Amino acid sequence: MTTETEATYDVIVIGAGPVGENVADRTTAAGLSTVVVESELVGGECSYWACEPSKALLRPVLMRADALHVPGLGPALKSPLDTETVLAHRDRMSADWTDDGQVEWLKSAGIDLLRGHGRLVGEREVSVETPDGRTVRLRARHAVAVCTGSRAALPDLPGIGTVRPWTSREATSAQRPPGRLVIVGAGVVGVEMATAWQGLGSRVTLLARDGGLLPRMEPFAGELVAERLKEAGADVRFNTSVVAAERLPDGEVRVALADGGELTADELLFATGRAPRSEDIGLDAVGLTPGDWLTTDDTLTVTDAPGNWLYAVGDVNRRALYTHQGKYQARIAGSVIGARARGETLDTGRWAPHSAAADGVAVPGVVFTDPEIATVGLTEAGAEREGRAVEVVDYDIGQLAGAHQYRSGYKGRARLVIDRNRRTVVGATFAGPGVAELLYSATVAITGEVPVERLWHAVPAFPTISEVWLRLLETRRDR
Template sequence: MQTRETDVIVIGAGAVGENVADRTVQGGLETVIVEAELVGGECSYWACMPSKALLRSAAVLREARAVDGAKQAVTGELDVAGVLRRRDAMTHDWNDSSQVEWLNGAGIDLVRGHARITGERELVVTAEDGAETRITARHAIVAATGSAALLPDVPGLLDLKPWTSREATSAHEVPARLAVIGGGVVGVEMATAYAGFGSDVTVIARSGLLGGLESFAGEAVAEGLRELGVTVKTGADLVAARREGDDAVLELSDGTTIHADTVLVATGRVPHTGDLGLETIGLEPGAWLDVDDTLRVRGVDWLYGVGDVNHRALLTHQGKYQARAAGDVIVARAKGTTVDDAPWGAHVATADHSAVPQVVFSHPEVASVGLTEKQARNAGLEVRVLDYDLSWVAGASTVSDDYRGQARAIVDAEREVIVGATFVGPAVGELLQAATIAIVGEVPISRLWHAVPPYPTVSEVWLRWLESFGRPTP
């Protein structure tokens, strides 16, 4: 067995692990990153990037067909093979050589293989050929191992060899009939994509769609999916599954039976910690890592959990935000310099609690940040809700001849600051950063009156929200 020592070990070379390693190297710490699969991780090859590539082409066609003068130029149908080629190009055909080149240029040492913690600041990496390397960290080990799809314990389901998000985003054949189990972001986006390809899609979502967001968002997306020909089935659970010839047969709790060629399971995520060696340091294997706001695992002063693995916000951009804070605080602690761990300090991930932005690339698009009305009330805030129909702003008519959308701002009436915002409509993701800045900066409503939205754009909704709230009194 080979042995070596370094300052920091990062387990997982996805977007989150790469960002941690980049910060520690920039801080002068020798850093080794360990990866068992592809450098670049889930986001680059099986999640964010390929999924958006699958969604974009059909979305562009819908946008063109919604504008007179442009719709007449659309004379053909979606070229599914072209979409898949574009997806393959975006994933570099699942070749990570360019990502490895970036690691080399950044001064980050890559070790390929499966990492397992074996003791304090120590792990063993087992390569594909069985060779083992024991690596000891002088300062910290960072678990950036991400998460995997949760497969529910439904009789017969595994016998169908269902897709997870990985298979859905990397497929080279489009099923004629696709059943999607789950109404969260993955389920909604993949239902949208495959409906755009011409699949007969059924979504089974017991509690409706996008349950963690404002209810009007899920309702609008359900309506949008139905416009695309998707069957949205709510109020029933999957209770059993079986194979009948070439058909996957799903039995629901309300007595409904659904036949499909392929089943996609999108019911949640589980942490990649089952074979990480957590039991060797007194932690539960297979559990989410409980971290403080500096991303350090509680009770283990040398172990950090960053990204999905800590279950705080399972989004790539939040993981990268956490990575910047974690990398910098590891450097500060290693060098004995001041740790800025006050709320909104340089070494904490405060935004995870109150200002998490998210875009669902559905039809229509959904963008949200901060608290929903229900969350704000549950937090004990004095709430004012500002609702506005986005089709009423002048900019909407420049975007689409049939613009439909909704915007909601949640205001903490006592402090007169916005604490949450949700937008539903075409390309509303581009509205989100302004709301995120207003929430993180706690910009008073009185000051927002001086942030003039350009005309005619959809961002004029900010002025309409302000008018609904009322002008500040001198």
């Protein structure tokens, strides 16, 4: 017999990933009683199947690639990576897929946890089906925050379910390298997993539907990654689409291509985009469409739900699908919920504390490949689509003394996109080994709307790769 109980809180958060945890932390700090509902592991996708395990796989591969180009180290690195040790490290970084530590943190922060599947059943009401068969009816005095994230989207191919393809989850949690791995998709997940598993001993074939990798970034970024993947032994194919796939009786996967070709592999990974985890959270009960992305304003309030009680934070709102951006949104949403609960007037001006302005202006991202790709703001093409008059400045990072110190034969490129009218940087892309740490300076330059002339007075240390900022400014001056 099902037992139904009830509980009332100031705030209900659906989803205990990094985003939900941060919303709950902020609302609790504001003095609001908060409960988090989670159907899987506290810590979410990032902790167990995305950011943490993927970077644990990639770090040894990228470190070895750098070390092979450091004078004196190459001969000591002729042996392949110790795959078993790398995978054990990945397991530790994923907490062996247990969430005891995260649960303890919730307790220490004064946040209640209710395990189970939560669904909206009305305004400020959530019904939770718990693993032991109970139903708990939760009511919120002030707010419900949907922080359910996104999932891998699979293509609409006949019999895709019987193929048992990998998604990002299987790719980051596999217990051994597949002998042959076909990856469909040329975005961030596709190129990172190609880099990781090729470096750990798999024979990788990467299929790009269009003519390049990382299509949403500056073209040179994808070109450099493709070059290095090929040098590492991966088979990179452009303008290639999959029309069918089947799992054979012996466990192999046969992949049919649009050009009539065929591939056989041990595993097939689809890295073809993300979809919102909103199909079964009761959106229809509050007049919204199950399975849709949730549209919000800059306070992270769902615009199609009247009454300012429903919030969508993180991937589920499709504003910027990065963990760090979701946590940024969570801090904003928590402050908004707290202010509204106190009856305060929101400050939502540009860069105000109750406005998620950075989501459309300065979204930083790093692709952890060889070479690294670090981007923030607009690409040249993106700026032109917005109708901006822009000036583009490029520099070969390999000319820097700091780059030569980092590794011999350094290949890399930097680009600034400058708004001619405002004379500020609106976009930056760095491609090369070790460039990820350049990204915050570019993010500050864009967010702070620092005039280009003032950047001359930000002096980079010598010999570092950050000296590329000076060279970019000199290149612009000398035109």
